């Protein structure tokens with residue numbers, strides 16, 4: 262399965278809940294080791310902080326995503342909130358619901374996320390991507406994270422939610438601070454303030470849309486009926502929060518990570534540029550390679566026997582997409598970027614009932630940027646140190662300075 266060179270990493274030395282473990286270390290050897298030797302790993306308690314189970318194999322992570330009875334989302338779906346007693350939006354926000362109510366709310370939102378409904382948003386993303394890439398190519402340099410990737414996903418999700426253009430910059434700043442930051446201090450100080458600000462912002466917008474509905478998702482949420490009743494103000498606001506956070510920073514990290522991967526793999530970049538690799542497979546490989554959301558969290562809904570151990574009802578279980586996406590049993594040559602890879606059953610968007618609602622939109626955004634890179638860019642190179650996000654949930658770069666030139670073929 263996996264090579265013996267990875268056997269030296271001692272899992273007890275790594276605290277998977279600590280953002281530093283992800284921001285400051287390469288955990289590839291640990292994931293190899295866990296998949297091979299300890300596919301159900303127990304991360305022990307740390308002081309008052311509870312312990313949690315760690316799933317790393319592609320097969321186990323997929324099975325847990327599929328089994329919403331035994332691996333529940335309705336207390337929280339990320340480690341931080343589960344470790345502190347559960348999410349305050351549990352049962353109200355789509356990803357934090359299970360069973361019929363989840364199915365009903367998902368059904369109500371699904372129409373707004375269909376390729377047909379999104380065609381206008383996708384067209385406007387293509388134009389925005391082309392304009393931004395052209396503008397910064399003329400300048401010869403940019404920080405790809407902030408100048409390009411930082412603007413497109415937020416624009417798309419703001420179009421969907423009907424957020425007025427004048428508020429968008431402010432929302433970008435708030436969302437960056439709410440989920441991850443570039444340092445531990447910034448993370449602690451900003452996260453709670455930012456979360457409160459986002460909730461307040463959407464509370465105000467939802468009140469305006471309830472009174473005066475338009476053709477956007479905030480209006481849809483205020484008008485829709487789920488299991489015989491309208492959503493409360495609180496439910497509307499939490500779901501807006503979920504969409505903006507779920508849709509913005511993840512896609513941004515995939516876009517930046519895609520460019521960073523191309524810089525590190527010149528032969529892949531050349532094959533892509535010359536048209537030998539299709540955009541569709543490149544998008545999927547960028548998604549597998551970057552895996553912006555490291556894990557999903559669940560709570561055991563029953564005792565579960567797995568790999569000779571028992572997960573007790575109520576235990577916290579973490580599903581590590583980061584590891585599953587590099588599992589040699591699911592991917593040939595898993596630690597290699599291969600833009601033509603097919604099939605590519607990555608778990609970047611999860612699997613089953615909670616499969617990412619924004620997957621089509623995220624794929625369209627990444628495809629638009631990759632197409633522009635292919636058509637417009639000649640050469641690209643790093644122009645300074647990249648900076649990583651500081652989080653145990655998100656991974657990727659918050660800064661990627663590059664120099665680049667326009668393609669002679671233009």
Ligand code: HEM
Pocket residue numbers: 334338355356357367418503504507508509511512513515552553554557558608609610611612614615616617618619620622623
């Ligand atoms: C590359 C970008 C993205 C990544 C990596 C990503 C990842 C994920 C993952 C892993 C889940 C499952 C969470 C769980 O099972 O607990 C999820 C769910 C979800 N995502 Fe995304 N996402 C991305 C883009 C988007 C976009 C653009 C939107 C919306 C505009 C979005 C909205 C949602 C929603 C609403 C859910 C909850 C679905 C449900 O529970 O039924 N995501 N996403």
